[in-house]
Every structure is written in structure tokens, then in C-alpha cells.
Amino acid sequence: MRDSVQRFLRSLELESESSANTVAAYGNDLSQFTKWADTAHSRSRIAEMDDALLMEYMLYLRERGYANSTIARKTAALRSFFGHLVRTEVLRSDPTEKLALLAAHPAQLSKPGKFRPPSDKLMAILAA
DSSP: OHHHHHHHHHHHHHHSOOOHHHHHHHHHHHHHHHHHHHHHHOOOSGGGOOHHHHHHHHHHHHHTTOOHHHHHHHHHHHHHHHHHHHHTTSOSSOTTTTHHHHHTOGGGSOSTTOOOOOOHHHHHHHHO
């Protein structure tokens, strides 16, 4: 997965109008995610990434006390990365699609240490 991240960052530098700061921040955010996925779940291949793992990562960040704005930036980096993988046909579907639903229900990511389980309604949406 690290090679895919490097190719994505290179495409941001060459093909988009992303600033050097954005590319660096996305690089840091994606590096942190890949380390977490590999360490916490022994998942290092792109094909092993799914929406449940990504949601667990968002909850992990919240439990660690990251600000909502930081979590939003990290989510944006992940969405951009996985969207790129779909556009370049590395992946068929984007595992970050359901993160937008979680972001639309911020009460589900309440204060650190105070996680509220998702409502039945939200779980039905996520399961669809």
C-alpha cells in the first residue's frame, strides 16, 4: 500500500493544483493510517481495506483526542486517496463512501472515551 500512497502523492504534485503543504499533510495522514492498519490489524494491502476498518480508524482517532478538524482532514486524505485508486482502476469500489455518512452523524463520534454505539437507523444505512 505504501507504493500506492507514494504514486498518489506524486499525482497530487504533478496533476493537481495541490499545495506542497497539502501534499505533505496528506502524506503524513496516509502514513499514519497505513501504520495503524498494519500494526493494529495486520492489514497492509489495499484489497484488505474496507469501510469497517476505516470507521474503526476514525473512532481510534477520536479516542486519542484528535480535534474534529484534524479528523476531518485525515478523512479528506483517505477519501482522496481511495477515490484516486477507483479512478485509476486499482479498486472497483471506494471503501470511504460510508465515511461521509459517519461525518453527517457527528454525535456518533462523541467526546473521547464517550463513544456512543451507532443507532439502528445509522447501522441500517451503513449496511446498505
